[in-house]
Amino acid sequence: MSSKTVLWLVGTTLIGAMYVAASAFVGGDRRLLLVGNTTDAHRQFELSCETCHAAPPFADAQASGKALNQTCRACHDDDLEAANDSHPSSTFRNPRMADYWNRLDARLCTNCHREHRPEISLPGAVTVASDFCVACHSEGDQDVRRVRPSHAGLTFDTCASAGCHNYHDNRALYEDFLAGHAAMPALAPKPVHALTARSRTFQRATGAPLAREDALAPAAVLTDDAALIEWSASGHAAADVNCDACHAANLPAGATPEDVAAHWVTVPSTAACTSCHRPQARSFAKGRHGMRQHPRIAKPRDPRDSLEDLGFSGVMLGAIADWLSTPPVPGRMTVGEARLPMRPDVPAHRAIDCGTCHEPHGVNTGQAAVEACASCHDGDHTRAYFDSPHHRLWQAERTSQAPPGTGVSCATCHMPMTEVRGTIVANHNQNDNLRPNEKMVRPVCLDCHGLSFSLNALADAKLIERNFTGKPAVHVESPEWAARRFIEAEDDTGI
Amino acid sequence: MLTFTEEILLLLGDEDGAPLPIHQHAFECALAGAALMDLAFANRIDTDLATLVVTDPTPTGNPGLDRVLAKIGDRAGTTDTQTWIRLLTTEDAADIRENALESLVRRRILARRDKRFPWAFGSVRHPTVDDRAEGEIKARIERALLEDVPDPRDIALISLADACQILPGLFPDQAIENLAPRIARLRRMDLIGREVAGTISDIRQTIVRAARAQGQRYQKRLLTFSAAGVAAVVATVLAPRVPYPDRFASTALDDLWLGGFWQQWTGYLLLALSVAGLLCAMIVREKLAMRMVGSHRWRISHIVVGIACVLALFAHTGFRFGANLNAALMGIYLAALLSGALAGVVIGGLPRLRRVGFGNAGRLRRGLLWVHALAICPLPALLAVHVLAAYLY
Numbered sequence: 001m002s003s004k005t006v007l008w009l010v011g012t013t014l015i016g017a018m019y020v021a022a023s024a025f026v027g028g029d030r031r032l033l034l035v036g037n038t039t040d041a042h043r044q045f046e047l048s049c050e051t052c053h054a055a056p057p058f059a060d061a062q063a064s065g066k067a068l069n070q071t072c073r074a075c076h077d078d079d080l081e082a083a084n085d086s087h088p089s090s091t092f093r094n095p096r097m098a099d100y101w102n103r104l105d106a107r108l109c110t111n112c113h114r115e116h117r118p119e120i121s122l123p124g125a126v127t128v129a130s131d132f133c134v135a136c137h138s139e140g141d142q143d144v145r146r147v148r149p150s151h152a153g154l155t156f157d158t159c160a161s162a163g164c165h166n167y168h169d170n171r172a173l174y175e176d177f178l179a180g181h182a183a184m185p186a187l188a189p190k191p192v193h194a195l196t197a198r199s200r201t202f203q204r205a206t207g208a209p210l211a212r213e214d215a216l217a218p219a220a221v222l223t224d225d226a227a228l229i230e231w232s233a234s235g236h237a238a239a240d241v242n243c244d245a246c247h248a249a250n251l252p253a254g255a256t257p258e259d260v261a262a263h264w265v266t267v268p269s270t271a272a273c274t275s276c277h278r279p280q281a282r283s284f285a286k287g288r289h290g291m292r293q294h295p296r297i298a299k300p301r302d303p304r305d306s307l308e309d310l311g312f313s314g315v316m317l318g319a320i321a322d323w324l325s326t327p328p329v330p331g332r333m334t335v336g337e338a339r340l341p342m343r344p345d346v347p348a349h350r351a352i353d354c355g356t357c358h359e360p361h362g363v364n365t366g367q368a369a370v371e372a373c374a375s376c377h378d379g380d381h382t383r384a385y386f387d388s389p390h391h392r393l394w395q396a397e398r399t400s401q402a403p404p405g406t407g408v409s410c411a412t413c414h415m416p417m418t419e420v421r422g423t424i425v426a427n428h429n430q431n432d433n434l435r436p437n438e439k440m441v442r443p444v445c446l447d448c449h450g451l452s453f454s455l456n457a458l459a460d461a462k463l464i465e466r467n468f469t470g471k472p473a474v475h476v477e478s479p480e481w482a483a484r485r486f487i488e489a490e491d492d493t494g495i
Numbered sequence: 496m497l498t499f500t501e502e503i504l505l506l507l508g509d510e511d512g513a514p515l516p517i518h519q520h521a522f523e524c525a526l527a528g529a530a531l532m533d534l535a536f537a538n539r540i541d542t543d544l545a546t547l548v549v550t551d552p553t554p555t556g557n558p559g560l561d562r563v564l565a566k567i568g569d570r571a572g573t574t575d576t577q578t579w580i581r582l583l584t585t586e587d588a589a590d591i592r593e594n595a596l597e598s599l600v601r602r603r604i605l606a607r608r609d610k611r612f613p614w615a616f617g618s619v620r621h622p623t624v625d626d627r628a629e630g631e632i633k634a635r636i637e638r639a640l641l642e643d644v645p646d647p648r649d650i651a652l653i654s655l656a657d658a659c660q661i662l663p664g665l666f667p668d669q670a671i672e673n674l675a676p677r678i679a680r681l682r683r684m685d686l687i688g689r690e691v692a693g694t695i696s697d698i699r700q701t702i703v704r705a706a707r708a709q710g711q712r713y714q715k716r717l718l719t720f721s722a723a724g725v726a727a728v729v730a731t732v733l734a735p736r737v738p739y740p741d742r743f744a745s746t747a748l749d750d751l752w753l754g755g756f757w758q759q760w761t762g763y764l765l766l767a768l769s770v771a772g773l774l775c776a777m778i779v780r781e782k783l784a785m786r787m788v789g790s791h792r793w794r795i796s797h798i799v800v801g802i803a804c805v806l807a808l809f810a811h812t813g814f815r816f817g818a819n820l821n822a823a824l825m826g827i828y829l830a831a832l833l834s835g836a837l838a839g840v841v842i843g844g845l846p847r848l849r850r851v852g853f854g855n856a857g858r859l860r861r862g863l864l865w866v867h868a869l870a871i872c873p874l875p876a877l878l879a880v881h882v883l884a885a886y887l888y
Binding site for chain 1: 624736740743745755868869880883886887
């Protein structure tokens with residue numbers, strides 16, 4: 001090999017390395033540096049490294065670990081608090097827990113949830129072996145096999161996989177709750193999702209809903225019959241929301257038709273939706289559909305700052321900054337980026353925002369609750385829904401053959417109605433109650449089903465795949481165990 | 496006047512300063528013999544069949560020769576000429592050569608061209624800038640072979656050149672054949688030249704026999720280690736990835752691949768081994784370019800280090816390729832290891848390949864070494880980015 005060839009090779013490699021180093025330190029696309037696939041949720045913003053890696057470059061391991069864990073808590077603390085976290089990190093910061101630090105240091109999120117390690121990632125982004133409870137609950141007073149006769153002989157890999165316990169979220173799995181609801185029948189006498197039922201019984205205070213003739217829009221637009229018909233039958237018209245509310249959103253109340261025409265926007269942005277539906281928008285930005293709009297996601301780096309620090313200025317600075325500009329995190333999730341099975345006929349570039357599920361003029365929530373989901377999702381669970389008892393109930397409700405709240409749509413379980421300061425809104429974070437799936441028990445399942453039946457169903461992966469068509473083949477014993485323990489305790493105390 | 500060492504060096508180099516294709520042991524013997532002859536003609540040593548003694552310990556003014564003289568003086572006449580030539584061949588040939596080259600460069604007969612940029616891939620050459628001296632030596636040898644009574648110094652030079660088999664490179668085959676009786680006669684005329692030349696001849700025979708046996712052993716070892724290297728690399732690519740432990744109980748493997756500490760240090764071990772392998776390769780190149788002994792040892796070391804790299808790679812990655820830049824690094828690293836190991840197999844199996852009629856083995860070896868060097872070139876940059884990224888995030 002001649003010296004010239006070697007020089008070319010070394011030179012080319014050095015230029016490549018300089019580009020990669022520049023993209024790491026200054027600005028640019030950093031996908032090359034990803035050491036492994038990011039977990040399903042975090043991959044939405046994996047190009048925005050600083051969202052999680054908040055420590056300055058080359059901070060020592062302790063400082064960067066601390067900064068990393070702070071960013072975990074900044075985003076997830078609210079959820080953990082809502083879940084009444086059974087193992088908050090604050091418990092383990094107590095020096096009396098020092099013995100446990102060497103076994104499994106639960107003070108740091110990243111000891112159990114390592115990112116970019118797909119080969120060891122379990123559901124819930126857990127990266128320790130599934131029998132991790134053994135670390136603390138196998139010795140002394142904490143040895144559950146000794147202190148709970150019902151647990152004798154159980155292996156630790158069944159703690160969190162058999163529908164009995166979760167590490168963080170046990171709002172439906174604590175002993176009192178299990179014992180108190182163990183005797184519930186599989187199906188309630190009047191199965192109705194209460195919040196959904198309340199939300200569907202919206203009554204106007206006074207007057208009639210807006211009609212087609214009331215539409216406030218430029219004359220040219222008023223010729224679009226289809227749009228006008230859809231709008232006049234919509235919840236928007238029923239709630240006195242006229243065309244100008246979305247298409248000329250910035251106008252003050254009482255604007256004239258001329259003002260509306262002058263400020264008319266043919267395709268309003270999602271900001272028009274957000275201005276009225278703030279709680280929904282907030283929860284949407286927490287779910288995987290809309291996570292890219294979450295305000296905590298770090299903004300793209302500006303290479304100019306680093307280049308100025310390096311002594312660049314003028315034209316050179318501008319040229320290099322343009323070359324190294326960090327691609328912004330795409331604003332919306334697209335179908336092509338999904339890891340779940342999607343319909344092959346849906347264009348990969350189809351992006352998700354309010355209008356993707358809610359048809360803009362009809363804003364039909366019924367359509368958004370089922371058909372919109374199935375227009376993209378194509379997994380077994382989705383396909384099986386249309387032959388399931390839940391779907392039959394949904395059809396009955398939609399055709400007014402059953403009372404409101406008795407039907408079960410995709411949204412009933414995955415975007416359940418919640419009450420926020422007296423207002424009932426759909427939780428648009430469709431992942432909020434998904435993992436671990438026992439999170440779904442209290443806000444959704446228990447309105448219609450018994451606790452035991454719900455836990456059994458949610459522990460049966462095959463049944464979930466069939467979208468709950470049939471009976472659970474798995475039996476979770478924890479409600480009976482909890483109830484028996486209560487009875488024994490009562491017997492012991494003579495109550 | 497030039498010394499014998501300088502004259503021999505001039506006769507042994509081509510115009511570009513590359514050594515003529517003679518066996519490296521013969522080359523080093525010639526240098527050792529030439530140094531002894533220089534000392535003999537300077538009346539500093541004398542020799543008989545049993546011993547080589549220092550007759551005058553006064554320095555000659557030539558640093559290289561004076562070091563040899565001091566060495567002989569230290570032994571106080573207890574060692575014979577043959578043993579001295581063996582000793583000087585193995586211990587001092589490089590020093591004698593360097594000293595003579597420096598002298599020739601000082602006299603502006605040769606120039607020093609450092610073609611070692613990039614330094615791992617070149618060598619130092621000494622091309623001829625003034626060919627009058629070399630022409631004069633050749634003319635002197637020619638005259639000595641034709642004249643009735645040649646100069647004793649020329650006789651000694653012819654004896655030495657003939658013992659080292661340099662003469663066939665200076666004259667056409669037919670002329671050498673015709674001059675053979677005259678050369679034999681001249682070799683008998685000079686006592687010290689005859690002694691030195693005879694010794695070199697004996698040593699050459701012994702060395703050739705030993706080198707042949709050693710060469711066979713070397714080829715066998717090279718083949719074995721290289722085949723082991725190929726197997727190790729192929730296993731790295733094809734063996735199933737070692738699964739991570741599915742039980743919480745901490746194991747050594749768990750610590751190795753999941754604990755930052757061990758992954759960091761196995762990474763540094765891999766880096767150190769890679770640098771060691773590179774250094775071994777540079778030493779091999781240097782020794783081959785300079786026709787020095789010991790390249791075999793270093794080449795075997797290079798391959799053993801390569802195998803150690805595969806083991807360290809296993810400790811660092813568990814045979815997992817990673818993603819993106821890490822996958823590229825792993826792929827290129829394995830390509831470098833595999834091409835090197837395959838080149839070792841071809842070099843080790845060269846005689847066998849030639850025996851079975853595989854005529855393109857040389858081309859295959861060159862091709863594999865080219866791929867080997869090609870794969871190594873991007874590694875430093877990739878490794879640097881890999882290490883930097885680990886500390887950055």
